[in-house]
Amino acid sequence: MPLSINKALIKIKKIKKRSSKIKYEFFFILNRIIQRRSEKKITKRVSYFLGVSIVLCLVFGSLKLAFNSLNTSDTQQAEMKFNKNNFKERPKMSVIHVPIIINGNGDFHTQALNEGWFGDGTEGNPYVIEDYIINISYPNYHSNGIDIQNTNVYFIIQKVTIHNEHGYDNSGFSLFNVKNGELRDNTAINNNYGFFLQYATNITLIGNTAYNDFTASYGTGFYLQNSTNNILMGNTVDSDNEYGFYLQSSANNTLTGNIVSKNYNHGFKLNESSNNSFIDNIANDNLFGFYLQNSTNNNLIGNTANNNYRDGILLHSSANNVLTNNIFNNNGIRILSDTLEESIQTLVENNTVNGKDLLYFQNKVKTVISSEVGQIILVNCSSIQIEDIIIEMKASVGFLLMFSKNISMINNTAINNYYGFYFQYSTNSTLKGNTAINNHIGFHLQYSTNNTLTKNTANNNFIGFHLQYSINNTLTGNYPNDNDHGFYLYTSPNNILTDNVLINNGFGMHSYTVEDSIQSLVKNNTINGKDLIFLQNEINTIISSEAGQFILVNCSLMRIENLIIDMKVLTAFALHFSTNILIINNTFNNVFIGFHLWFSTNNTLIGNTANNNYNGFVLYASVNNTLIGNTANNNHNGFYLYGSSNNTLMGNIANYNDENGIYLGSSNYNIIRGNILLHNGRDCIVQHDCLGNVIFDNICEVDETKTIISSYNVVFLIGIITLVSLIYIKKRYINYK
Numbered sequence: 001m002p003l004s005i006n007k008a009l010i011k012i013k014k015i016k017k018r019s020s021k022i023k024y025e026f027f028f029i030l031n032r033i034i035q036r037r038s039e040k041k042i043t044k045r046v047s048y049f050l051g052v053s054i055v056l057c058l059v060f061g062s063l064k065l066a067f068n069s070l071n072t073s074d075t076q077q078a079e080m081k082f083n084k085n086n087f088k089e090r091p092k093m094s095v096i097h098v099p100i101i102i103n104g105n106g107d108f109h110t111q112a113l114n115e116g117w118f119g120d121g122t123e124g125n126p127y128v129i130e131d132y133i134i135n136i137s138y139p140n141y142h143s144n145g146i147d148i149q150n151t152n153v154y155f156i157i158q159k160v161t162i163h164n165e166h167g168y169d170n171s172g173f174s175l176f177n178v179k180n181g182e183l184r185d186n187t188a189i190n191n192n193y194g195f196f197l198q199y200a201t202n203i204t205l206i207g208n209t210a211y212n213d214f215t216a217s218y219g220t221g222f223y224l225q226n227s228t229n230n231i232l233m234g235n236t237v238d239s240d241n242e243y244g245f246y247l248q249s250s251a252n253n254t255l256t257g258n259i260v261s262k263n264y265n266h267g268f269k270l271n272e273s274s275n276n277s278f279i280d281n282i283a284n285d286n287l288f289g290f291y292l293q294n295s296t297n298n299n300l301i302g303n304t305a306n307n308n309y310r311d312g313i314l315l316h317s318s319a320n321n322v323l324t325n326n327i328f329n330n331n332g333i334r335i336l337s338d339t340l341e342e343s344i345q346t347l348v349e350n351n352t353v354n355g356k357d358l359l360y361f362q363n364k365v366k367t368v369i370s371s372e373v374g375q376i377i378l379v380n381c382s383s384i385q386i387e388d389i390i391i392e393m394k395a396s397v398g399f400l401l402m403f404s405k406n407i408s409m410i411n412n413t414a415i416n417n418y419y420g421f422y423f424q425y426s427t428n429s430t431l432k433g434n435t436a437i438n439n440h441i442g443f444h445l446q447y448s449t450n451n452t453l454t455k456n457t458a459n460n461n462f463i464g465f466h467l468q469y470s471i472n473n474t475l476t477g478n479y480p481n482d483n484d485h486g487f488y489l490y491t492s493p494n495n496i497l498t499d500n501v502l503i504n505n506g507f508g509m510h511s512y513t514v515e516d517s518i519q520s521l522v523k524n525n526t527i528n529g530k531d532l533i534f535l536q537n538e539i540n541t542i543i544s545s546e547a548g549q550f551i552l553v554n555c556s557l558m559r560i561e562n563l564i565i566d567m568k569v570l571t572a573f574a575l576h577f578s579t580n581i582l583i584i585n586n587t588f589n590n591v592f593i594g595f596h597l598w599f600s601t602n603n604t605l606i607g608n609t610a611n612n613n614y615n616g617f618v619l620y621a622s623v624n625n626t627l628i629g630n631t632a633n634n635n636h637n638g639f640y641l642y643g644s645s646n647n648t649l650m651g652n653i654a655n656y657n658d659e660n661g662i663y664l665g666s667s668n669y670n671i672i673r674g675n676i677l678l679h680n681g682r683d684c685i686v687q688h689d690c691l692g693n694v695i696f697d698n699i700c701e702v703d704e705t706k707t708i709i710s711s712y713n714v715v716f717l718i719g720i721i722t723l724v725s726l727i728y729i730k731k732r733y734i735n736y737k
Contacts, residue, residue, distance in 0.1 A: 094133050099143045099145055100145070133160075145160075145172045151179070158185050160173075160187075181202075183208055184208065188211075189213065195221070199225075204232075207234045211236075220243040223243075233257050234257045236260070238261050240263065242263065244268060255276070260283050267288065270290075277301070292318040292321065298321045300326060301325055312333060312396060314336060323349075340425075357374060359373040359376045361379070375391065378400070378402065385407075387409070387411055387412065401424065402426070413435045414434075416439065418439065418440045430451070434456045435456070440462045449472045457481070460481075465487045467489045468490045469491055471493055473496070487500070487506075490511070495519050497519065506571065514554050526548060537554050539558070540558070542558070564588075568592075576598045586609075592614050605628070617630065620642050623646045627650070628651055632653070637660050653675070671693075
C-alpha cells in the first residue's frame, strides 16, 4: 500500500476519534438542553432540530477532512510538518488542570492520546503540553506541577502557569533523567524550585519566569543538578527567591540573556560546576550577583551586575575561569580561596566597574599603579606600588590583595565599599596614609602576617580595622573614628598596636583560647581622649583611674572600682579569660556593652550601673560569677547570659529594657533571686534551652495594674487554676454520664 494512503488512513482514524469525542460532548449538551427545555421554553421540536443539525454537520465535516487528507500529496504533507514558531502563536484559552506526572516514553504516549496533546514525540513533531493553569493546594502541597521522568522523546511545554498556594517543598516543573525537552513562556509561582532539572540533557528553557510573592525568602528559580548540555535563554527570576539560577555538579550548560533580580541570596550560583558559559545575563539587587564555589573553567562574558549588596562576582575556591567584557555598577569582583592554585584565573580583562577599568594583575612584579580605575585586584604579585588612587563608588572591594607580598599602598582612598582595603594571605606590605570611609570594613587583614599599617584613617565604617587569623602585624598611629568597632581582632594574636587615636569607637577581641588573645604590645592608645587600659597576665592590681576603655586578658586577683565611662565605645569593660576580679561601683552608660565577661570565672560584680546601652551586663561562656546589687536600665537586655552556668544574680535591678530584664540562653544551674524587673518590653526573665536554673522571689510587673508578684506565687496560682479546671471537668463528665 502506498505510503501516502497509509498516512491518510492514520489521519482518518485520528479524525474519527476526535469526531466521536466532539459528538459525545455535543450530545451531552443537547441532553442538558432538553432536560431544561421547560425553564427556557425551548420546544421539543427545536431541540430535535438542533440535535440533528449538529450531528449532520459533524459527519459531513469528518468526511470532508478525510477526503482532503486522501488528496494531499507527499509534498504538501511535508509542508504541513510541525512548525514550532507558528504553533506557539496560536491563540488559545488557558484551562485549569491537575498536576501532570509522566514516567517513561510509553506513559507520555498514553497521556498524550488521552489528553489530546499535539504531536507524536519525534524531533519533527514533538508532544505539546500548553495553556494550562495548575494550582498546587491542599492536600497536595508537596506535589510537583509537571513532573516528567525517564523519557527521551521530544516535547514542548509552553504557556503553563504553576502556582503553589502555600509555598511548600515542591517543584513547579520537574525533569528527572529527561532528554530532548523544551520549556518556553511558562511561569512558576511560589514553588521551592520553579524549574528543576536533575540528570537532564538537551533541555532548552526559553522565556520562562519564576518568582515568589511570599514575604519569606526561600526557593530557587531554576535549579540544575547533575545536568549537562542544556540551554537557558531569556528567563527571568524576580522577587524574594533565595537563589535565581543554581547549578550543582552540572557542566557544559549555556545561560544567555537571563535576568535575575531582588533575590535574597545569589543571582547565579555555581557549586562544583565546570565548563559552563554565562553570556549577556543580568544580575541586579541580589546579595551576590554571580557566585562560583569550587567551580572551574567557566566562561563569564558580557554579563551585567548592578547593585548587588556584597559582590557582583565572587570566585570562591574557583580557578581557571574566563571573565571578560563584564559590566559592574555599585559592585565588583572578589576572590576568596585558601590556596594560590584556587585563585589563579585563565583570563580577566576588559571588565569595568562604575564606568572605569577593573585593574586585574596576576603574577605581576615591580609595577607602579597610579591611574584612575574602578577596582584593583592583585593575585600573586610582588613589589607593586599603588598610590593616590581614589575609589569612591561601591566596588565590593576597593583594593584586593591575594597571596601578594611587598606591596606599598600610599595615600589611597576607598569609599562606600563592603571592604575598603582587603589583604588575604598577603605579607610584608605597607599601608600608609590611606583612607577608608563608609565601608562595612575599612581595612581587613585575613590570614596575613608581618604587615605594617601606619597613619591610616577609618571613618564611619562598621569596623575600622579588622584582623582575622592574622598575626605579627603592626598598627601604629592610625585614626579610627565613628565606627561601630575601631579595632577588632578575631583570633589574631601577637600583633602590635601603639599610638592609635580612637574617637567614638573602641577596641574589641574575639577568640576561644588565651593563646589567641595575647598581643605582643598594646600601649599609648587613646579612646575619646582617654587612655585605653589594656592589661594581660596581670595579678594583684587595683585600678581606679579614669580611662576610655578597660580590657583585661588572662588577669586575676584584681580590684576595679569607681570608674565612669559615658561616651561611645564598643565595650566599656571586658574580661577575657580572667578570674577572681572584684568589680565595684563602676558606671558605664551610653556604650554598646557595659560589662562583658568572656570565658571568665569566679568574678564578683557589686553595685555597678550600666544604663542606655545595647546590653548592660553580658556573660559568655563564663561560670561561677556573682552579680549583686547592680543596675541595668533602658538597655536592649539588662542582663544577658549565654553558655554561662552556675552564676548567681541576686538583688539586681533591670527596668525599662527593650527586650528582657534577664535573658538566659543555654545557661544552666544559675541562681536568679530577689531581682527587681519592671516594665521590660518582652518579659522579666526569659530562658531558652536551659536546665536547672533556680529562679525565685523576683519582683516583676505582669500587667498594667502594676501587680507585684513573686515567681513562687505565680507557680502557686497556676497550680490552683489547674486544680479547679480538673475538678470542673470531672463534674461535667459525671453529669454527662
